[in-house]
Amino acid sequence: MPKKIDHEARRRDIAEAAVQVIGEQGIDNARLIDVARAAGATTGAITHYFDDKNALLLAALDHVAQRILHELHAAPTQNPISVDNLIARACTVLPIHEEGMRDWRVWLCFLGRAVADTALARINKSYYVEFRDGISSAVERLQNAGKLDNIIEPGAAADSVLAAIDGIGVRATLDPEEWPAERQKSQLDAMLRAILPTR
Amino acid sequence: MPKKIDHEARRRDIAEAAVQVIGEQGIDNARLIDVARAAGATTGAITHYFDDKNALLLAALDHVAQRILHELHAAPTQNPISVDNLIARACTVLPIHEEGMRDWRVWLCFLGRAVADTALARINKSYYVEFRDGISSAVERLQNAGKLDNIIEPGAAADSVLAAIDGIGVRATLDPEEWPAERQKSQLDAMLRAILPTR
Amino acid sequence: MPKKIDHEARRRDIAEAAVQVIGEQGIDNARLIDVARAAGATTGAITHYFDDKNALLLAALDHVAQRILHELHAAPTQNPISVDNLIARACTVLPIHEEGMRDWRVWLCFLGRAVADTALARINKSYYVEFRDGISSAVERLQNAGKLDNIIEPGAAADSVLAAIDGIGVRATLDPEEWPAERQKSQLDAMLRAILPTR
């Protein structure tokens, strides 16, 4: 089914173009025609791939979320499990490189939208559940490997890790000049080492 | 002589009406006429007090930020200085009651906007500076009182506290049903106790 | 009746303020509040002296027209009647000084308005009639004094003089840098000498 493949690729391209435009101009200033131009298409073409603007925006959000999830989960079995490893993986998610910063900007835009859009809030929540589950099971694995204090409740620890990532990521996204990669990483490292006490 | 009007009070009322409308409908759906109605006024009246919509929005943001700052600083000298006290004060800032939740929703809306509005980003940053300074000096006072480990760098600790508050607050704002007041407080309590080790 | 005198003086002041504002900002940008400020009054006060904005504008136009008429007629009996004298008087009306330029700008604004405002067109016409009558009788006097060729029809000559003044005045008003006082005067002088042949 070559057509389908092309179709999906085009959808991806357009959604990524939307991510780019939102990241640059903000979600309010992201007009359909801007996305079309960034994707080398026309507004009419976009309607072939997305029901309406909202569907396009949702696809853009999903791209960003999937990318973050993928980084969090990246090669978890290959590396030997360790606290250092978990922290390193968490740091990867921070807005420490060009693409990550853009993704965080897009993410922030959607947070603002979710305030008044229950459907979006629900979607956001489902992403958080996935994030949390991934971190929670990593904590459990570390406990089983004897590398983390058993006193810790994995779910609550995962919430703390998520909160730390979010807290630093939001701040760094809005003030990138004061928050270069190193500062973000050392700040997150300090927080996570406090939150995740080794036995 | 025309009707005596307390100009500043009217400005405050309208800005508060904007906070309310933004908190309920989101910043994108907050039309001038909605704010006018919420304030018991007309759109034309709003232009007596604000240059344009953006000025009104900024005033709304400032109200929210001032309220948070005021809570953070509330009666710092009256209470005996203690870690428990600092944590309790931090918890006060979380979206644990009706007004606080609304303020956090408004805050989130502006975070999304700041992504593409450098002026707004600058304003946000200045608020963070104030938040951080307040927390940082509280940490210092605790250290001077011998209630906090001197190993902690006050500024970095303040950043951690801010990140924890932000991380939990954002999550709770978008998913209030899963995050009742108690869960927020215990989560923040756990994080801050880990972050701020007593000697 | 001191009140009446004050009243009339205030009306004059406000109308002159309107002339000033129109001359500076154009009639489209002349807001009531601008006129009020220029007159050291408030919009509410203006409504005490003028029924509505249109009445104020009309008063402003009348001030300008009266000033021009006054200059054209100035001291006609004192000076010995001569063609040179008529030409000199015509030159006085050109936009050759600060106040005259402002009056011409106001005049031009009203010409543009008269296009779609029959009442204004009628008023403009009445001013032209006065201008023309004044010039026409001057021409007649010159003919009676034997200083102008009797072949000339005074009315038609007056129309020519008016057209020359208008043509040069309009051009100089819109391009004052290219049309300093001397150029205007020499141009008008050349035209009028051709139009008004001495015997």
Place this chain on the structure above:
Amino acid sequence: MPKKIDHEARRRDIAEAAVQVIGEQGIDNARLIDVARAAGATTGAITHYFDDKNALLLAALDHVAQRILHELHAAPTQNPISVDNLIARACTVLPIHEEGMRDWRVWLCFLGRAVADTALARINKSYYVEFRDGISSAVERLQNAGKLDNIIEPGAAADSVLAAIDGIGVRATLDPEEWPAERQKSQLDAMLRAILPTR
């Protein structure tokens, strides 16, 4: 492929519709929707062809000016050069027919606007330069052909011709009933014969 549209033709149509509306209602009362209706379009469609209202208005002015220029220059080489010919051509420009009267009304509207709009004043000036250059070179040709006194300075003569046309045109535009075509033409004829003395 979308409907094939002659973009330039549509632009012309809309600009001409603007000329018509301005000529009928005046520039202040010319709303975008009026122009849209006159052009058989919608306000939204107009923005496809013009950045904003001002751009549309400018295009309308240009149409009028180009039409006048075209009439002044019409077939200058075909006709044998003569003073009669020049005068006849000047008369053509006067508001002596339906379309010409409308163009003059539009022209007057823009003169009023140019008072407070330096960009418009600059454009107006450039048109006058073109008018003047055309007339000036015609005068020169007449002098070279020995049909006009060499004592005349072509540029100054052109200014006089322009002033005469403007002066009569403005008056006739605002008072068309008193200034039928014949009166305009004979008045201009008289002025130009005086201004342009044959050898």
Place this chain on the structure above:
DNA sequence: TATGAATGAGCATTCATTCAT
């Protein structure tokens, strides 16, 4: 599939006018 011209509802903004004081 794709184009892009056209639509039309929605909204901020302007400002003359009103009126309680």
Place this chain on the structure above:
DNA sequence: AATGAATGAATGCTCATTCAT
């Protein structure tokens, strides 16, 4: 007589969506 707060109609502009080609 004067103030100036408030009104509310008017209007230019934006932009997602539609649809003829």
